Amino acid sequence: MKRKISLILICALLVLSVAACTSAPPEAAPEAPAPTPEAATPAPPVDDDDGDFAGRELVVGIWGGNDTEMAAMEEMRLNFEAMTGASVTFRVYTDYNMQIQADFIAGTAPDVFYVDANMFPFFDSLGVLAPLDRQAVDADAFYTNLVDTFVGTSGQLYAVSKDFSTLALYVNLDMLEEVGLTVDDLPTAWEDFVEFLPAFQAQLDEAYGAGAVAAMSYNLELARNLHLLNRGGASVIGPDGRATLDTPGVLENFQLIMDLVETGAYQRPQDLGLGWNGEAFGVGRVAIMDEGNWVYNFLRTEFSDVNFAVLNMPSFRGEVSSMMFTVGYGMFIDSENQDLALEWIRYATGVDGMAIFTGATGVLPSRQDVADKIDVAADPFLQIHLDQVQHAIPWSMGLYSSIINDEYMNFLLEAVQGNMTVEEAMRLAEEQANFQIGG
């Protein structure tokens, strides 16, 4: 009898485990509610302008932001739902670029999702984005370099910038005052900083104690250094996207960073034992830094006692440039809800949607009409960040940017630490990057 019971139990277990293996992949469940595709098919032909979207569902793939960002997203969601009658679900990814790849492979990606400009060439090469009609998304209203960032190899537009950020120069005014300087005493060219920094560092050491404050901080990443390295016609990558780090132009431009490092006053936040520029600047370990506008609200809220100014980026080789970072909305090529997805893109990157998001979060609007609407100019510091759009280059460096950046960070760190010559480091970085790229 006992044996029979155990046999039955085992059979039950077996059936359960087999059932668990054969049942539908759990990820797909929230993604493809059975009624949606059926409801979707008849709807679009009817009309797609003022939309028969009532009762349909849209999944928007995003990465999580801070509370302000999520509140702004929530406000946009409610407005969009009231407008269209559709319901919107945010699918929030934690490791976005990694996890969304798994969804591409499984064919379960959200209908519309964030596309980081730097990841765009990769997404483009995978063919996961649906082309967008320029008129439909009002492309002419956007800053042109932000539109061009999302043009794929086919020449079509695949994503629409939802906002952007730029680098500008931040200066701690109290520290300047302490050593008897004003903003006007600061150089306006990177080359002049090489002369300026040693004396400034000596003054800081005298005022605050040796090693207490670094005159200027930097990051050794292509996302920050690219505008310097590409100056004067040089280029870090070739037309095929492979690394061309070990070329005379790039080497010559990198010499600026070496010269600055050799002053001993130009340090990475990691050299100071801190996480990032914003923190180093906030706690008063750094007097000058170039940072993105995300640091602006951060300093205002977390370090409200720090008295700072935002300045235009210095020139290098007689030319002012900066980096800009943008994220757009793209549409999944296999989405059953492309009409609704397009409607979301039109709303979120349109005047109303973008005004809600950029107005609340301190990122810059990608179009001038929104900048006017939320009155960016009322804040001169934010306006300086916005002005960088004139000359900044977007952080988007072809298909292999993350490989090239990894090797750049790896080997050039050896160069600035003095363990290798710049030539050797650039050669190895290029070699290793191109090896990994293969082909």
Next chain:
Amino acid sequence: MFRLKRRKQEWLQGYLFVAPSIIILGIFICLAVLFVIYLSFHRVNLFQNTYEFVGLENFIRLRLDHTAMRAIRNTLTFSAVVVTAQTMLALILAYVLSSNIRGRKLFRSVLFLPTLTSSAALTLIFMFMFNIQGPVNNMLLDVDILSERINFLQNTRFTLPVIMVMNIWSTVPFYMTLYIASLVDMPSNLYEAASIDGANVVQKFFRITVPYLRPITTFVLLTGIIGTLQMFDQAYIFSDGSGGPANSTLTIALLVYRYAFGPQNAMGYAATLAVILALIILTISLIVNRINKEERVY
């Protein structure tokens, strides 16, 4: 006849009992292993779902890959240092704590604590401790061992050793507990006999304790080797996934992850690296096992 039927029934029952785990292991281990081997001979694009047979190309490519060679070197160095140190420390601590010193229960509990902490949290704590402004630097400066601060987290000479220290510190207690468990069972007359023969503490340790614990040592060495050669999480957190600075914390497992899920889109090559890692682990484990067996003969 009845007996035969009964035996058959038992046989069937046995298989039914192991069936659930066989099925699960079969799908998630055996099939996965076979699939990885299959992948290692192919160029794979998961997005376009294409598998192109390339023969040994991935393995040939490996020989030219300086990054992979660096990862293999890092991993082997890491494993050699950590396994040696953790085994010796565990053995010595176990020996000390199984003697009748005062407060040994307290020591055992306190020493066991690191094992209970997650390695992610441990890594972050160690990164704080070894920060250029952190307590380790402060301490070394205070006692004049250092004249200026060392950036343990950025200086490529120190990054891997920091992870080694972290790993040793967190794994020793577990192995120590294994040793203690065995030492508790050890007949005390062995020590008594040795004392009568005039052996001192050190002699007792090397002549009695160490040989007695040999089977445990085999287990400790094997799990240690396997664990360290597969090290991923600590390096990942330490370097934010890059294996930097300057590839100094790049391990094979981390490189596999980078190749498989990075924009290289090189799942096939990543599988090749994984196969190589498995072969390395297999070889070293076999050698260790062999050495230990040979010594057991006398």
